[in-house]
Amino acid sequence: MGDTDGSSSAAHSAQRKYIKSKRKPQSFFARIAGWLPFGDLQHEPDKTQNLENLKDNTNSEVGNLLRVSVQDVSIPKAEIVAVSDIISKEDLFDTFSNTALTRLPVYEGTLDSPLGFVHFKDFILKSNSNGDDSSFIVKNILRTLLFVPPSMSVGVLLAKMQAERTHMALVIDEYGGVDGLVTIEDLIEQLVGDIEDEHDETNQKDWLLEKPGQYLATAKTSLREFNEETGLDLTNEASIDAEEIDTFGGLVFMLAGRVPVRGEIVPHPHGMEFEIIEADARRVKKLRLRLPDAIKAAE
Structure with missing residues (x-):
């Protein structure tokens, strides 16, 4: 009898191992979405409690996905690269080439009337199948865009993107206009940190001169190196403790006394x-420095 039970146990164990080995491995994207306690929260109070616990846990990276809103990570409207629905085949190719982007929103008239987005892969396949440039219509190869409110949490959007199998969403304000754009990369970076792809420039400068008296810089720009190259000492002031800060981000945090928000001066x-x-x-990611002369010129 004992031998029979042992054989049965071994058979069940082997069967479980076989079934487990045949399961399709989850993608990284699916695994992250699976961490989020979503589902029928109305009928599963335990999940609601888990959600609140994650939000309150400041050490939880997944909790951060639930606390941070889409508005906090989206690309501002002014920086969105998009194309018109009447763009020519040649101009669309140039836009893809010059920006190194693989997805571009497409609009009718203005960006506040988005139609969808065009994927570089679809564009190339269409171009190779039809050599007649005059017959190219970008609306024929559009993919569906997600439209989300700025208040939606990053975690909710991440799960929604998985369900819809899309990597791009437009942030829509209360009046129906476009407020920003967010990609799956922006969301994943909230969990794993900045992601550098093959198009990112490893030796790219942290700051650039936009015009006389005006600089665009990342928050990690070194104050010492900026001073050495421009002659501008931004810490030469009694109220600024130069020994406590090294970067532009640290300086604006000290001046504001907190993490300033996007659009703040x-x-x-x-x-x-x-x-x-x-x-x-x-944290602050990117900022613009205006010198007094540039401020007066803009007034």
Whole structure:
């Protein structure tokens, strides 16, 4: 009898191992979405409690996906690269080539009337199958865009993107206009940190001169290196403790006394000002420095 039970147990064990080995492995995307406690929250109070616990856990990276809103990570409307629905085949190819982007929103008239997005792969397949440039119509190869409110959490959008099998969404404001754009890469970076792909420039400068008296910089721009190259010492002020900060991000945090929000203007004691171009709930990412002369010229 004992031998029979042992044989049965071994058979069941082998069967479980076989079934497990035949299961299709989950993608990285699916695994992340699977961590999120979504489902029928109305009928599963335990999941609602789990959701609140994750939000309250400041050490939980998954909790961060639920606390941070789409608005915090989206690309501002002014920086969205999009194309018109009447764009020519040649111009569309040039846009893909010059931006190194693989997906471009397509609009009718203005960006506030989006139609969908065009994928570079679809464009190439269509171009190779039809050599007649005059018959090309970008609307024939559009894919569906997601439209989401700015208040939606990153975690909810991540799960929605998985369900819809899409990697791009437009953020729509309360009046129905486009407020920003967010990609799956923006969402994943909230969990694993910045992702550099083959198009990212490894030696790209942290700042550039946009025009006389105006600089565009990342928050990690070194104050010392900026001073060495431009002669501008942004820490030469009694109220600024130069030993405590090394970067532009640290400087604006010290001046504001908190993490400033996107669009905020942070004044500098020397009459300069920082405009926050990109930021989320935890940190500043990109900013613009205007010197006094540039501020006066803009008035």
